[in-house]
Amino acid sequence: MTSSFHRNLSVVLPTYNSIAFLPTAVESILCQTHTDFELIVVNDGSTDATQAYLDEIAGSDPRLKVIKQENAGIVASLNHGITAANGEFIARMDADDIAHPARLAKQVAYLKAHPRIGVIGTQMRVFSQSNNKTKRSRYPTHPDKIAMAFAKGRNPVCHPSVVIRKQVLLDVGGYRSFFTAAQDYDLWLRLQDRTQIANLSEVLLDYRSHDNSTTVKQHLAQNNCRAIARYCADKRRQGHPDPLDEMGGVVDTAKIRNAETRNELDAILDTLPFYHDVLEDPVKLASATAEHQINVLKLLEKGYLGGGRKNIALFCERVFFAARQKGNKPLMRAALRLHKSCSTTRHLKFVMKENAIFL
Numbered sequence: 001m002t003s004s005f006h007r008n009l010s011v012v013l014p015t016y017n018s019i020a021f022l023p024t025a026v027e028s029i030l031c032q033t034h035t036d037f038e039l040i041v042v043n044d045g046s047t048d049a050t051q052a053y054l055d056e057i058a059g060s061d062p063r064l065k066v067i068k069q070e071n072a073g074i075v076a077s078l079n080h081g082i083t084a085a086n087g088e089f090i091a092r093m094d095a096d097d098i099a100h101p102a103r104l105a106k107q108v109a110y111l112k113a114h115p116r117i118g119v120i121g122t123q124m125r126v127f128s129q130s131n132n133k134t135k136r137s138r139y140p141t142h143p144d145k146i147a148m149a150f151a152k153g154r155n156p157v158c159h160p161s162v163v164i165r166k167q168v169l170l171d172v173g174g175y176r177s178f179f180t181a182a183q184d185y186d187l188w189l190r191l192q193d194r195t196q197i198a199n200l201s202e203v204l205l206d207y208r209s210h211d212n213s214t215t216v217k218q219h220l221a222q223n224n225c226r227a228i229a230r231y232c233a234d235k236r237r238q239g240h241p242d243p244l245d246e247m248g249g250v251v252d253t254a255k256i257r258n259a260e261t262r263n264e265l266d267a268i269l270d271t272l273p274f275y276h277d278v279l280e281d282p283v284k285l286a287s288a289t290a291e292h293q294i295n296v297l298k299l300l301e302k303g304y305l306g307g308g309r310k311n312i313a314l315f316c317e318r319v320f321f322a323a324r325q326k327g328n329k330p331l332m333r334a335a336l337r338l339h340k341s342c343s344t345t346r347h348l349k350f351v352m353k354e355n356a357i358f359l
Helices: 022-030 050-057 074-084 103-113 143-151 166-171 183-191 219-237 243-247 253-257 262-280 290-301 309-326 329-342 344-353
Strands: 009-015 038-044 064-069 089-092 117-128 134-136 163-165 196-209
Touching: 009 022, 009 074, 009 103, 022 038, 022 050, 038 050, 038 074, 050 064, 064 074, 074 166, 074 183, 089 103, 089 166, 103 117, 103 163, 103 196, 117 183, 143 196, 163 166, 183 219, 219 243, 219 253, 219 262, 262 290, 290 309, 290 329, 309 329, 309 344, 329 344
Parallel strands: 009 038, 009 089, 038 064, 117 196
Antiparallel strands: 089 163, 117 134, 117 163
16 A cells, blocks of 8 residues: 555545556546545455556555455445545545546535535436447436435436545445445435535536446346335434344345345335344234234245344244244244244254144
8 A cells, every 4th residue: 555645635446357447547537637635546356457557556646545455345445445535525436437637626616615515426428338329417416406306216426426525424334335236325315314415517527338337237236225225214214223224134135135026125124123123022923913924934934034044943933932822823833834944854853842743
């Protein structure tokens, strides 16, 4: 890692196997008209020539800081860069995009002139590697119109175009590891609880669209993560704790992100807070509505909840005892069916011991 002076702006640029585009992205930042910044490039375990390129240019500009880490994903890379940042403001940049020369100058000037704004984005020009077609974004610029767009489920902010006040970013805890996709959407919704978001009307970023883009490769997870972020935001604004903060390690986050249908995802989300309570006291499942009972057991069976077959079997045993105490034979049978799918040997021992073989 090379050293850097204290700057008022830190540009965080994560990269993974992007050597085809990275030099252009880096050059577009180093050639900005605003010069009081540090550029933090986080190499997320690239296996191409990325590190060789970064080693070559590391001493060419005192504003450049290079961080090398084992491959950990975009969220870990962003948080690593933010932790290392010295600036009052954090600018985002992607390794395959191109910043216009006046981008940072105009964004920093805007934030200094508008202390109530915590995030300032820009318009973007989308261009494709496969053809010469381009299109321009038309994001709303006023905070009220941006808030209205979020309320309608849209994402009216170009993530790699933003500059954010570092303190407000730290106040919300940075990016959340659950969101391997749509991490920006979740961040905007959490930042909205503390600050205002605006966009400049000018195009100040060229956004590259190509087959390796995250938005193409992770379409399903992207949509699901956006729905989960929206669900969490709604719960917070209703005065409830954030569901993801409450769940800790009792859900299979990868499976939830990749739920195959929206109905399935909705069932998971609606069940999460209830399931958290049931883990603490299985009697609550025996006393719940039939719909809640079915949802919890179905989600357990599909592997969305719980931490492996042994834990699910133990949970089923607790549910069985609670259901027997309540005289709820349908739930006892349902718990035994799921218990059997976890471990035939354990199941036989259990039903013999509890005299439940003919239930």
